[in-house]
Amino acid sequence: MEITAASLVELRRVEQLKYDYCWAYDDGDLDRLVSLFTDNAVCELGSFGSWTGRAEIRRGYGELMAATGIPGSRRHAVTNPDIDVRGDTATARWCVLDFRTEAGLAQPVRIVAVADDEYCRVDGRWRIARSALDVQWVEPT
Numbered sequence: 001m002e003i004t005a006a007s008l009v010e011l012r013r014v015e016q017l018k019y020d021y022c023w024a025y026d027d028g029d030l031d032r033l034v035s036l037f038t039d040n041a042v043c044e045l046g047s048f049g050s051w052t053g054r055a056e057i058r059r060g061y062g063e064l065m066a067a068t069g070i071p072g073s074r075r076h077a078v079t080n081p082d083i084d085v086r087g088d089t090a091t092a093r094w095c096v097l098d099f100r101t102e103a104g105l106a107q108p109v110r111i112v113a114v115a116d117d118e119y120c121r122v123d124g125r126w127r128i129a130r131s132a133l134d135v136q137w138v139e140p141t
Contacts, residue, residue, distance in 0.1 A: 010085045010126075014092060014119055017126045018078050025061065028071030034058045037128045038120060044132040075099045078115070088121040089129075096133070112137040 017036060024033035034054050037043075043051045043060065051060040068074060076098055083092040098111035118130040 007085060010090070011083050013126050014083050014085060014090045015081055017119065017128065018081070018092065018094060018117070021128065022076040022078060025065070026071060026075055028065055030058060030062055030065065033061055038122055041128055042130045044130075046133055046135055048133070073101055074110070075101055090119040090126070092117045092119070100139075107139065110139045111135055 021033065021036050023029075024036065034057055037054055037057055040053055041057060043049070043057055045060075048064060049060045051057045064070070076096060078094040078096055080095040081092055082094075084090060092115075094115040094117070096111070096113040096115050097109060098113070099108045100110050101108070113133050113135045116132045116134070117128060119126050120129045121127075
């Protein structure tokens with residue numbers, strides 16, 4: 001991919017979409033979270049669930065939020081973005097860190113994972129078309 005000012009702007013927009021996803025999830029803003037997905041998006045989150053379409057995504061994330069005390073008990077960070085923008089589609093790979101935020105924890109890291117995402121531009125805005133999570137480490141219980 002040739003690097004141009006325009007391509008850097010699009011790369012940054014895709015990156016911001018992932019950050020918006022993390023903030024919406026951690027803040028418990030289900031409406032905002034679901035709005036970041038395409039109508040027929042696919043989420044493949046391993047043991048956390050797999051959902052297709054905004055209605056299933058809303059239900060699935062709503063259940064996860066309720067089960068894990070969100071908002072208030074978690075913060076997600078995504079790092080090491082490897083983003084490839086090709087016209088109106090893009091792919092990205094992220095390192096995902098899931099932190100517990102309760103006071104007094106000796107070990108706040110809950111999960112280390114890799115997310116492989118696909119994006120598409122819909123009506124001029126980037127949306128998540130597919131998100132697959134590969135959990136590589138879980139806090140021992």
